[in-house]
Amino acid sequence: ELPQWLASVDRQEEAITTLAYLRKDSVTSQAVIEEMYKIQAAIEEEREACEGLRWKEAFLGKGNFIHFVIAFIIFLLQQWAGQNSVK
Secondary structure, three states, X not given: OOHHHHHHOOXXXXXXXXXXXXXXXXXXXXXXXXXXXXXXXXXXXXXXXXXXXXXXXXXXXXOOHHHXXXXXXXXXXXXXXXXXXXX
């Protein structure tokens, strides 16, 4: 598994072991420990940024609504003009 995923599901020891294996270094290596701290900081920052975000805000929130409508229309037109409409 990826060290980022392992760290995000609170499997820190496995994440460090995997990271050390991928870097061909020891678990106690300074480079591995620093990279693990960076991974943990990025995960924490992402959790803080997504805190309080609901599905409604993701699709209909400020700035997202027009992107959602455009993507929905493109999807609708692709399905309408697909092979099934020819038969």
